[in-house]
Amino acid sequence: xxxxxxxxxxxxxxxxxxxxxxxxxxxxxxxxxxxxxxxxxxxxxxxxxxxxxxxxxxxxxxxxxxxxxxxxxxxxxxxxxxxxxxxxxxxxxxxxxxxxxxxxxxxxxxxxxxxxxxxxxxxxxxxxxxxxxxxxxxxxxxxxxxxxxxxxxxxxxxxxxxxxxxxxxxxxxxxxxxxxxxxxxxxxxxxxxxxxxxxxxxxxxxxxxxxxxxxxxxxxxxxxxxxxxxxxxxxxxxxxxxxxxxxxxxxxxxxxxxxxxxxxxxxxxxxxxxxxxxxxxxxxxxxxxxxxxxxxxxxxxxxxxxxxxxxxxxxxxxxxxxxxxxxxxxxxxxxxxxxxxxxxxxxxxxxxxxxxxxxxxxxxxxxxxxxxx
Numbered sequence: 125x126x127x128x129x130x131x132x133x134x135x136x137x138x139x140x141x142x143x144x145x146x147x148x149x150x151x152x153x154x155x156x157x158x159x160x161x162x163x164x165x166x167x168x169x170x171x172x173x174x175x176x177x178x179x180x181x182x183x184x185x186x187x188x189x190x191x192x193x194x195x196x197x198x199x200x201x202x203x204x205x206x207x208x209x210x211x212x213x214x215x216x217x218x219x220x221x222x223x224x225x226x227x228x229x230x231x232x233x234x235x236x237x238x239x240x241x242x243x244x245x246x247x248x249x250x251x252x253x254x255x256x257x258x259x260x261x262x263x264x265x266x267x268x269x270x271x272x273x274x275x276x277x278x279x280x281x282x283x284x285x286x287x288x289x290x291x292x293x294x295x296x297x298x299x300x301x302x303x304x305x306x307x308x309x310x311x312x313x314x315x316x317x318x319x320x321x322x323x324x325x326x327x328x329x330x331x332x333x334x335x336x337x338x339x340x341x342x343x344x345x346x347x348x349x350x351x352x353x354x355x356x357x358x359x360x361x362x363x364x365x366x367x368x369x370x371x372x373x374x375x376x377x378x379x380x381x382x383x384x385x386x387x388x389x390x391x392x393x394x395x396x397x398x399x400x401x402x403x404x405x406x407x408x409x410x411x412x413x414x415x416x417x418x419x420x421x422x423x424x425x426x427x428x429x430x431x432x433x434x435x436x437x438x439x440x441x442x443x444x445x446x447x448x449x450x451x452x453x454x455x456x457x458x459x460x461x462x463x464x465x466x467x468x469x470x471x472x473x474x475x476x477x478x479x480x481x482x483x484x485x486x487x488x489x490x491x492x493x494x495x496x497x
Contacts, residue, residue, distance in 0.1 A: 126307050152194035159184045161267075162212045163492025169469075169485065171478030180212030182268040182473065183452060183494045187227055193234070203230040203240070204280070219282075228299060231276075239308040246303045249338025250369055250388075251296035257340050257349040259373025260294055261405035265417030265440040266454065269488065271295040272401055273472035274423045275460040277480075279390070279397050281367050282359040285475045291305040292369050292388040293353060295472070300334045300355075313343045323356065331363035332356050332464035338495060339392055345377040354393075359434040365394035371401075378393065380409045397428040425462070432462030434469065448496045453489070460484045 162180040180186055189207040196202055209218045216473035217224055230244030255263050262270035271294055275285040290297040300321040307317040318341040323332030336353035349372065356366035371388035386403040405419025418439045425432040440454035460469040461484060469486035470479060480486075 125263065125313055132208065136143040146158075152192065154192040155192060156188075156190060157497065158186075159494065160186050160212060161492060161494040162186075163490055165490040167471075167474060169481040169483065170474060171480065172482035176405075178213055179205070179473075179490070181209070181218075182269060182490065183450075183492055185227075185268075186212045189228075191247070196233075199237060200233060200235045202244070202346045203234050205229070206378045211312055225227050226299075226466065230303075230305075232305075236309060239306060242305050242307075244303065245299050245301045246305050246319065247296055248293060248300050248334065248336035248353040249279050249317060250293040250336070250353050250371060252317070253338030253340050253349045253351040254371055254373050254388075255294050255296060257347060257373070257375075259349050259375055259384050260403065261348070261384055261407060261417050261419035262294070262409045264382075265415070265420065265442060265452070266438040266456070267440075268295060268459050268473040269454070269456050269471050270419065270436075270438045271472045272399075272400075272421075272423060274436075274458070275432040275462060275464075275467050275470060275480075276397075276399055276423070276425055276429055277470075278429060279425075280392055280395060280398065281366075282357040285472070286375065286479070288470075289475060290472060291367075291399060292390045293408065294371075294373065294388065298355075303334065313341055315340050319353075321355075332358055332406075339359070348375050348441070358417070360392070360394040365392075367391070380411075382407045392428075395428055396426075398426045399429065400424045415442040416440070417442075430463040430467075431458065432464065432467055433462045434458055436471070451495045452494070453491050455487070455489045457487045 161183045165177050165179045167175045168378050173200050187207050191205045194202045205228050206225045208224050209227045211218055228245055230242045230246050232238035232242030247293050271290050273288050278308050279291055281287055301319040303319050305319040308315050319336040321334030334355045338351040340349040352370040354368040356363055360366055368391045373386040375382055375384045383406050384415045388401040391398045403421035407417045409415050421436050423434045438456045438459040440452055442450050442452040444450045455469055458469045458471050460467045467484055468480040469484055471486050
């Protein structure tokens, strides 16, 4: 998930000031922005024992972004974005060394009337429409731990650290490389988009490819969103099968309370393994700097996944020192069940080295601090 949402401070670098005329500077700009999140987490049962650990990038991923635009005339501008994710504890780039702009890297054109067309490594619409559209409490208060994993390792998502980490792609933990993406302008509260990621397999246009679509409608306090993505992997059906996700959500704002409901469906098209997720929650801006979040989710696997199930409750209390700096405490409880002899609870984000519980329940508590810049 690790996700990225922040406010930025526009800056024009000294290099640009020296390299281009003043008239051009008036038409273009570069923004540097980012988020840093760190804290301490206690887990009551991680592979059979209690653990206390420093963990970063939980409420939001630790990222550094460069965004820029240049006015081209006629309401059109060229845009780019480069985002690097890093581990606060070690300072290393994530997910691996040398992958400096693995989070996002794209360039394109944007027009207020026609929308935007971008090319590069980008998010699909499960994240962009449903998560950024505020249909999931994890985006607002639960963070990475509040997204999906559970007792579903045999779902078998390729190149996944646990086989089911962020299985419905709502955390944005996986982007789409080599992608072309269109996003519409807002039309009476309606926005929509489509994405295609090229697989690059000779003689097979769709092999190893990605398709995604999203639509969002906002009218006053009401919001409705739906999204679809199918990623084909070379490990599944020689690149012709993959992991398919779709979902829809709704939210309604009652004065200081945002109420949310969400449904997602994930399927391994090669094995037939499938998971349904039902989630509801509220985020309450209590007064002044205080805010409180609470949500409940139910995850249900089919018979291919031995009818494994999990229920999870997440709550968090936040205190904002300013618009940029927030301290928070959160607590999560997950209870798993199913037909397997041992069904292990597994809260998302507890990945290494042995994140799963030794039995059907797992609880964690966390204190953290997030700063945006």
